[in-house]
Amino acid sequence: MGLFSFIKNAGAKVFGIGKTTEEEAAEAAMEAAELAKLKAGKLVTAVETLGFEVIDLNIEVDGDTALVWGEASSQETREKVILVVGNTEGIAAVDDRMSVAVEEPQAQFHTVVSGDYLSKIAKKYYGNASKYNVIFEANKPMLTDPDKIYPGQVLRIPALDA
Template identity: 85%
Template structure:
């Protein structure tokens, strides 16, 4: 699918780390390989915890970039894995190198801006604000409530049948 960009400092705090000082950043730089493996492990756990079926899932972290390989069981799963990875605090890009068992049409991605809500997004893409449940369902299990979206979050916008 390619390279996807995300807002690095928006998203779920999967890594359990906060902002660092310059001295701490220098110390972290010395341990970059160890930290990258730890982040990759946590991202893998986050994907697996959500129950996505990806055969031979492999995730690497290089700074604020993630590279993901594996074979997803569907295009929807592939897109959701990209969103889980990219909607993580500290991640700026996801390099998708996954394959899909059966190719399907790709969904669009939408980056939430301040003041948006699902019905407003549904109106933009579908011409009908009442279609917001389609977007909510397309982003489960990452979304647990249609009212809990945030600026910078990237959402799947599937085509209507």
């Protein structure tokens, strides 16, 4: 799919940012390569915890870019993995190198801005605000409540079934 851009400091705190100063000092002392491996491992754990089916999932972190490999079970899974990784604080881009077991149409992505809510986004993409639940369902399990979205977050907007 290519390279996707995200807002680096708007995502989930998967990397443990906000730790005590002693923990921060210990992390800062790590070699850059070790820190990148640690971040990559935490991203893999975050993806696996959500139960996405990806064979041979591999993630590398290079600065603020995450490179993702593996074979996703579906296009939906592929897109959700990109969103989990990209919606992580400290990641500004995801270089998607995944393959898909079964090709399907690609969804659109929407970056949430201040004042957005799911029904407003549904109105924009579908012409019908009541279709907000389609967007909510398409972003589970990353979203747990339709009212809990934040500026900078990137959402998956699937095509409506005919």
